[in-house]
Amino acid sequence: MPGVLADFSNALAETVAALDKSTVRVEGRERLPATGIVWSADGAILTAHHVVEQDENIGVGLPDGQTASARLVGRDPTTDLALLQLSSAPAGTLAAARWASPDALRVGNVVLALGRPGHTVMATFGIISALGKPWRTPAGGQVDRYLQTDIVMYPGFSGGPLVSATGEVIGLNSSALLRGASVAIPGPTIKQVIESLQTHGRVRRGYLGIGAQPVRLPANLAQQLGQETGLLLVSVEPESPAEQGGLMLGDTIVSIAGQKVRGLDELMGTLGGEQVGQPTAVAIVRAGALAERMVTIGEHK
Amino acid sequence: MNLLQDLDADLAALAAKTQASLVEIHNGRRGHGAGTIWHAEGLIVTNAHVVDRGSVGVVLPDGRDLPARVLARDDECDLAALKIDATGLPAIELGDSRALRAGQWVMAMGHPWGVVGAATAGVVIGTGSAFPEGPGREAIAVSLHLRPGHSGGPLIDAEGRLVGINVMMQGPDVGLAIPVHVAKNFLRQSLSTS
Numbered sequence: 001m002p003g004v005l006a007d008f009s010n011a012l013a014e015t016v017a018a019l020d021k022s023t024v025r026v027e028g029r030e031r032l033p034a035t036g037i038v039w040s041a042d043g044a045i046l047t048a049h050h051v052v053e054q055d056e057n058i059g060v061g062l063p064d065g066q067t068a069s070a071r072l073v074g075r076d077p078t079t080d081l082a083l084l085q086l087s088s089a090p091a092g093t094l095a096a097a098r099w100a101s102p103d104a105l106r107v108g109n110v111v112l113a114l115g116r117p118g119h120t121v122m123a124t125f126g127i128i129s130a131l132g133k134p135w136r137t138p139a140g141g142q143v144d145r146y147l148q149t150d151i152v153m154y155p156g157f158s159g160g161p162l163v164s165a166t167g168e169v170i171g172l173n174s175s176a177l178l179r180g181a182s183v184a185i186p187g188p189t190i191k192q193v194i195e196s197l198q199t200h201g202r203v204r205r206g207y208l209g210i211g212a213q214p215v216r217l218p219a220n221l222a223q224q225l226g227q228e229t230g231l232l233l234v235s236v237e238p239e240s241p242a243e244q245g246g247l248m249l250g251d252t253i254v255s256i257a258g259q260k261v262r263g264l265d266e267l268m269g270t271l272g273g274e275q276v277g278q279p280t281a282v283a284i285v286r287a288g289a290l291a292e293r294m295v296t297i298g299e300h301k
Numbered sequence: 302m303n304l305l306q307d308l309d310a311d312l313a314a315l316a317a318k319t320q321a322s323l324v325e326i327h328n329g330r331r332g333h334g335a336g337t338i339w340h341a342e343g344l345i346v347t348n349a350h351v352v353d354r355g356s357v358g359v360v361l362p363d364g365r366d367l368p369a370r371v372l373a374r375d376d377e378c379d380l381a382a383l384k385i386d387a388t389g390l391p392a393i394e395l396g397d398s399r400a401l402r403a404g405q406w407v408m409a410m411g412h413p414w415g416v417v418g419a420a421t422a423g424v425v426i427g428t429g430s431a432f433p434e435g436p437g438r439e440a441i442a443v444s445l446h447l448r449p450g451h452s453g454g455p456l457i458d459a460e461g462r463l464v465g466i467n468v469m470m471q472g473p474d475v476g477l478a479i480p481v482h483v484a485k486n487f488l489r490q491s492l493s494t495s
Binding site: 003004005006008009010012013015016017112114118119120121122123124125126151152154155 | 304307308311312315402403404405406423424425426427429431442444458459460472474475
């Protein structure tokens with residue numbers, strides 16, 4: 001009784017098969033291998049940071065059954081992304097995955113997760129469970145949107161593609177981003193991180209050299225600034241950008257470059273890689289009065 | 302009808318059709334497994350671990366509770382063949398487990414936690430014997446949850462053909478089934494020599 005269910009089933013299997021040349025095995029750690037996505041046919045491979053424990057002699061299992069050697073181009077632990085480069089990519093063995101913007105996605109859309117921990121491509125299926133605002137990973141990485149699915153992450157699926165009904169890749173799956181939830185890093189964040197890894201070999205983050213905790217502002221200042229809290233400096237490292245810019249223990253930061261700083265999340269949000277080396281206005285409360293200092297943001301190593 | 306309603310109708314029809322070839326298997330009062338009607342003249346296939354000990358009974362979808370004889374069992378591949386005294390049974394249509402593709406739709410049926418004739422659906426994750434953290438013998442990994450009572454029941458494809466025999470879970474979220482070609486070999490070898 002071939003019907004719409006059989007058509008549906010065939011479409012799923014064909015979508016998986018069509019990504020065969022874009023899904024590789026990544027052997028970069030002692031325990032089980034994981035998965036990588038072919039970023040370009042010349043052998044740039046995108047994978048998850050946490051599955052690559054070495055920088056050289058990383059094995060990449062190709063769709064034709066061969067294993068090639070790759071080196072690490074760079075990694076960003078905060079978004080759990082890593083970029084590898086094959087020393088040589090035999091012509092015709094790899095195809096760059098096609099990427100789709102996640103803008104058109106809706107909760108309930110069907111998705112496939114692909115992996116190649118063994119020799120063949122494996123797949124699980126589910127729907128998009130949640131789409132949300134930009135978020136920060138527990139490791140501090142800024143991600144353009146929250147993208148959660150109900151797919152099962154089979155062992156070794158980390159670093160593999162999350163695929164839409166059109167057969168395009170919309171994100172990279174990692175089981176290490178959040179415990180207990182299948183969360184993917186969407187394409188726009190991946191593109192940004194890869195550009196940074198290709199240019200600098202790393203993702204640059206701004207650095208101030210402070211320890212801080214949120215505190216409530218006095219009522220008159222809270223009203224004047226339109227914010228309830230700021231960040232009280234509980235430590236300032238010697239020779240740090242903060243000290244050189246004139247920040248002191250006991251100052252309360254209320255904004256950086258005009259962006260309100262009400263908590264640690266917002267502080268991190270103002271310290272993107274593009275701020276590195278830039279003289280930046282830091283608004284503080286000192287001895288009960290508002291003040292401003294120019295601080296040249298350093299680079300987080 | 303829209304596409305989802307068409308899908309719905311197909312799913313319900315498949316479940317109903319498969320229920321006709323699904324039996325309950327019990328060991329006296331203990332345990333509760335599933336079995337699949339392989340042949341109209343009373344041949345039932347199930348897991349070896351479902352018919353562990355004692356006398357075995359088979360409850361047909363029409364409610365008849367018949368004693369069964371264990372014709373053959375293989376603990377290695379966890380399969381058993383039973384014979385009941387009945388004819389004209391609705392045997393399940395056999396599919397080709399060697400042609401399974403990652404991502405294709407499948408449905409498992411059985412009696413999870415004693416709920417008779419229950420269906421659960423998912424996709425094929427992968428097949429073979431070499432995948433990481435697998436059981437080391439030939440299996441179909443599926444993204445659906447098998448529970449006590451699913452064992453020995455059918456895993457079918459989108460056209461209702463038997464592709465596997467439900468066997469167990471691998472970790473919290475991955476079901477495993479014995480490919481139907483393994484079951485065919487088991488029957489051919491054990492029934493020709495017994």
